[in-house]
Amino acid sequence: MANVKLSELTEITEVKEDDYFIVVDTSDSNNTKKVKAVNKEEKLGVFGYISTPVVTEIEATDTYYNLAGGFTNPLLENFSVSATGIKYIGLADVTVEIQWCGSFVNDVNRATFSIALTKNGTVEEGSIQTLRLDSAGTPNSMSGTYVWVLSTNDEILIKTKCDKVGSELTATTFTTSLQKFY
Secondary structure: OOOOOHHHOOOOOOOOOOOEEEEEEOOOOOEEEEEEOOOOOOOOEEEEEOOOOEEEEOOOOOOOEEOOOOOEEEEEEOEEEEOOEEEEOOOOOEEEEEEEEEEEEEOOOOEEEEEEEEEOOEEOHHHOEEEEEOOOOOOEEEEEEEEEEEOOOOEEEEEEEEOOOOOEEEEEEEEEEEEEOO
């Protein structure tokens, strides 16, 4: 294995599937990290869904909570599932589009719920979608799309909040997909 500074790297002649680079992260106590190489032609994307209804309990108003439930991810290309969401493990920055849709039921009348996407723990303001759920127990649908640039190890998570303390939001269905944005 050769040690090469990235600033001195001018060309990689061949990158094979499952190749990795060992990178020294000078912003993280010089820790070494194993980073998967991304070929421009390589696939990139995520598809995930919840297979059974899940309930997110709202304990405080206007506070974001992780959307409850474990996602089934039958497709993960250059992403991994992490403890806090999905993590981009590609080497190069990439512009992606994430789309999601779901059917929701609330347990209180006249509640306003929001769904938002976070990147590295920060709510992306442009990703917030809000829905007024007037009648408890009535199914409502909601969807959203957002585009941003991801760098290696960026993590994405779906969150929800409500203006009514003690309310519950049940996601009866939820799907999400992420792909390269051209």
